[in-house]
Amino acid sequence: ETGVTQSPTHLIKTRGQQVTLRCSSQSGHNTVSWYQQALGQGPQFIFQYYREEENGRGNFPPRFSGLQFPNYSSELNVNALELDDSALYLCASSLFEASGMSYEQYFGPGTRLTVT
Amino acid sequence: GQNIDQPTEMTATEGAIVQINCTYQTSGFNGLFWYQQHAGEAPTFLSYNVLDGLEEKGRFSSFLSRSKGYSYLLLKELQMKDSASYLCAVTDSNYQLIWGAGTKLIIKP
Numbered sequence: 188e189t190g191v192t193q194s195p196t197h198l199i200k201t202r203g204q205q206v207t208l209r210c211s212s213q214s215g216h217n218t219v220s221w222y223q224q225a226l227g228q229g230p231q232f233i234f235q236y237y238r239e240e241e242n243g244r245g246n247f248p249p250r251f252s253g254l255q256f257p258n259y260s261s262e263l264n265v266n267a268l269e270l271d272d273s274a275l276y277l278c279a280s281s282l283f284e285a286s287g288m289s290y291e292q293y294f295g296p297g298t299r300l301t302v303t
Numbered sequence: 304g305q306n307i308d309q310p311t312e313m314t315a316t317e318g319a320i321v322q323i324n325c326t327y328q329t330s331g332f333n334g335l336f337w338y339q340q341h342a343g344e345a346p347t348f349l350s351y352n353v354l355d356g357l358e359e360k361g362r363f364s365s366f367l368s369r370s371k372g373y374s375y376l377l378l379k380e381l382q383m384k385d386s387a388s389y390l391c392a393v394t395d396s397n398y399q400l401i402w403g404a405g406t407k408l409i410i411k412p
Contacts, residue, residue, distance in 0.1 A: 220400065229307075229390050229402040230346070243399045277345055283398065291336060292400065294345035 191280050191295035199301045200268050208263040208298045212280030218242070219261040220292060221253060222277040230277055236261055237283055265300075273302045305329045307403035309391050314409045315381055323376045323389050323406045331396020337365050337376045338390040340405065346390055349376070378408075386410045 192211045200206050212219050218237045222230035232245035236255035250266040259280070265272060276299075279292035307327045315321040327335070334353040338346035352358055352367035352374060364377040376389055388405040395401055 222402075227404075229392075229404040232399055232401070235399065243397050245399075291348040291351055293348070297345050 191278060191293050193276075193278050193295035193298050195298060196296065197299045197301075199303060202268055202270060202302055204268050205264065205266045206268060206300065208265075208276050208278075208300070210261045210263070210278030210280075210295055212259045212261070212278075213293050216280035216282050216293070217259055218281045218283040219255055219259065220279045220281070221261070221263045222279065223247075223272075224275045224277055224297075226274075233263065268302045270302050273300060275299050305395065305401050307391055307393060307401055309389075309403040309406045311404070312407045312409065314411060315378075317381055317383060317410055317412050319381050320377065320379050321381060321408065323378075323391075323408065325374045325376070325391035325403060327372050327374070327391070327393045327401075327403075329393045329395045329401055332369060333394040333396070333398060335365075335367055335374050336392045336394070336400070337363075337374075338392065340388045340390055342387075349389075381410050383410050383412070 191213050194209045220235040221233040224230045233247050234244040235242045239255045252264045255261045275297045277297045278295045281292040282290045309325045336351050337349040339349050340346040350365035357366045362379045367374045388407050390405045391403040392400045
């Protein structure tokens with residue numbers, strides 16, 4: 188059973204640029220959630236994808252967008268980067284069942300994004 | 304609004320016991336998670352409570368009272384490696400995880 192992987196591990200971008208972060212979910216999981224975590228803070232929910240559709244979104248502007256692919260891997264895209272976008276971006280995969288049962292989320296190692 | 308409160312920082316002594324509290328106000332409730340996060344690393348799952356009561360798992364235990372919107376994580380026989388942030392998270396009515404800011408636990412020899 189492979190765990191959650193993310194790429195790249197570190198990234199430096201300039202204000203105004205665009206970035207794509209990638210996540211491969213754990214085998215058997217159908218849901219991917221993306222979080223932004225600033226230093227010393229808890230994760231802030233960006234959005235969640237379930238079966239290739241967005242299944243909930245946090246308080247983030249539209250320049251944060253995402254995709255989930257048939258193999259349940261996912262991408263997070265951020266356009267028009269701002270200095271405040273500098274953070275650790277975490278991807279977490281989980282199994283969500285139609286019955287509503289919620290299971291624990293397994294996190295990837297994160298991507299450290301620095302915007303200069 | 305949705306809110307999860309935890310103490311910002313706690314200090315305890317190696318070998319002792321510490322209790323980290325979490326109170327929550329969310330739109331619906333479908334379970335409460337505790338995660339451990341070491342500096343610079345991703346959170347790792349510790350426990351899950353959906354019914355009232357105590358769940359014990361080795362040195363770690365987690366308690367839930369849904370009527371009070373309250374949970375605690377109890378760590379026994381503290382070790383230096385337990386120095387980390389402990390995050391409380393609640394699954395709301397939309398099955399989204401709402402996270403607290405975390406409690407930084409400092410263990411002293």
